Amino acid sequence: MSFGAPQNDFEVDFNTLSTPGAGNALELDEFTEDRPTRQLLKVTPGPGADEDYERLAAIFRPVFAQIAAGAKERDRNRILPFEQVGLLNRDRFGALRLPVADGGHGARLSDVFRLLIELSEADSHIGQLWRAHIAFVEDALRLQDEQLKAKWFARIAAGQIVGNAYTESGGNALGTLNTKASQVDGRWVVNGEKYYCTGTIFADWTTVAVAHPERPGRQIAVVSTQHSGVKILDDWDGFGQGLTGTGTTEFHQVPVDSFMPEDPNDPEASIFQLVLMAVQAGIGRAALNDMRSSVQARTRSFTTGTGVPVHREPQVLQLVGEVSAEVFAADSVVIGAVLEVEAALQDAQLNAEERFAVCELAANRAQTIVQPLVISATSKLFDGLGASSTRSSCNMDRHWRNARTIATHNPAIYKARIVGDYEINGVQPQRLSVTGDLAAPTGHHAS
Template sequence: MSFGETGNSLDLDFNALSNPHNGSALDLDQFSEERPTRQLLKVTPGPGADEDYERLAAIFRPVFAQIAAGAKDRDRNRILPFEQVGLLNRERFGALRLPVADGGHGARLSDVFRLLIELSEADSHIGQLWRAHIAFVEDVLRLEDAELRAKWVARIAAGQIIGNAYTEKGGNALGSLNTKVSQVDGRWVVNGEKYYCTGTIFADWTTVAVAHPELPGRQIALVSTQHSGVKILDDWDGFGQGLTGTGSTVFQQVPVDSFMPEDANDPEAAIFQLVLMAVQAGIGRAALNDMRASVQARTRSFSTGTGVPVHREPQVLQLVGEVSAEIFAADAVVMGAVLEVESALADPYLNAEERFAVCELAANRAQTIVQPLVISATSKLFDGLGASSTRSSCNMDRHWRNARTIATHNPAIYKARIVGDYEINGVQPQRLSVTGDLSSPHQGFGL
């Protein structure tokens, strides 16, 4: 539809107006302030949405809107989002990936991540707390043990959530674990303490990385969070992502429900990392939303400006454009990496080692690019709004704090080197196994 067609507020011949031999110029004041803008930006990046995705989005977007309404206040007042997790669970967000025949929504991996970006735009804490659950579901779908798969599929379909207890706070040597399983009266039990237990405070079950007396390396035990021997603490004191339940969990004689089979080429780590990238993309969107609304509403200006309203100030508009471009790029990179992983997981011609490498490299490349894009965008937010945007009551800083916190994970600083080492030397990405203390400068990685 051209601008000259009937139904628009202006009947302008843009070809004539752009003719250099035409003595008149287009007066921008002719444009009506009330003229609505047609929104041409897609809600989600990547290939166009199809009916399957729109079906899923129609279920969850009303919930996302409810979640977004209180996100700023929950962050400022440190209110854990139990109610909001419940709203998502009512619609079985955790069963997205399960086949419809198994009681799930039948979503593709890429559908899950598009929805996760939208959820993280509403509240980045809630997006992150599903991290372990999303990765666990992928592991369950790949299980060859039919009985074990059926048990966990049924639990996930019923709305049960799985948390994470992999990392120890300190005192364990690199490649070893102080959290152990042992047999008591013929049953395996877990004893130990974990930290960075994202999502576990909201979960029904948690995966626990343990040392096993009869098996080498790290083993993954699943235990109920409802057992009396489990103590979950909300003691995460980072300056960002404070509502994710990323605190301590203590296990005292807790019975093991299941052990997950160990797989040296499990792509779980890539899924874990891509969840964080999706959360970053959502943070960027939320920051852009706040920037857009604040610039549109702003009436105060500066004598050092150009004398026009802020929403027409050229430098402010340029800044908003830069932020929009950075967020567009972050979205596209995240979804590009997810589609690469989705393709690798379904490719029958890749062996397990190749599949692991493809997934790890996709996640590492994405992390290398997405982190600086989102940190830049959430910092520029303040440049466009001035000192008043730093007030605690605005809580605009939550976007930067949350993005900066996520950008430290697993640690991001190593990712570009890993990719470069593969590109130049063909060195396979290593599995992130057990974090711990070095006993010597040249200690190997062990597990």
């Protein structure tokens, strides 16, 4: 886009426009549907990308549009998006990161996250349910075992999806797991029960965090979700993100397909967290879209206003501007953090511990600031529209409910402390192990 002198009647000299009412300045009413407007900024704010990204986006944007069309109704009526996941699979969304030679799209990590923000703008539930798969693909790309890598590349290229079953809902001591791998007739099998199994109900495979009798610490077994010993329940009852398949998965003598190598400095946790931040950025965009269209369409005004149409009401315009700024900031922070992780993963000068620390700190900093930005934006949505926007038929509250639900994860309140401890005391972020129950202090007696 050229910023030189105007080339036709509809291009504007921005130097002239610096004086109100001068030159080619046009009133809003003078713009018509067929008049090019030369907006320098995208209607939905966010960092731009390059031709490689636009090539990928051209493949998936038509699918995102189909997904967006029914998002509000699916959320209201709790319709799990199996059909929509199938549409993404048709174009091999899950194979974005695989090299082209291996049946993938050859996307960069930052490309995946930009697309994930756009997908989450269409439907935040669908963005989140890819969380485990995106992290698993990053693990597969780093595999040293070429045979294992080839097996998973082939499956992912064929459109198969990987879910997760890491967390137990209670009853296990902190750092230990009740879900176990054991040998039966010479074959490893998994027995146990997991919760928060986001995406597994849509997946062909799932990773399972298990206790292993021959290996210390947490081990990751991969099993088929199609085995008769796997029972997946859609029993997540949170007030937000209800269509992500986040619920219980039971394993009864389920054969292990493979064990994934355990790396104490695996940056997987940062990928998991950044997926949630991308979903938050998408929610912010969706809320801004709804706010924009609702203000533009609104004819009813208030006696306490200034007597002008709502779309010209100064305080409403200020509010929309604030939401736009918050969405822009959230989007920019997420992409900035992803770019930092992308660079760290490629930096041969970093050792494993340093790489882990860079990735964790990037994700933690992003989570610390993105959460309040998006919660604020999704709450302000209602201030500009009045009480009618709270009607169940509008389902405007889904944006806030979904953002608020995601903001509780892992939990977000601890992230700033971890960053601060590093900044002041040089304390490295700790690798996540196993969530569980704390033992009662010695001498403690229940009342």
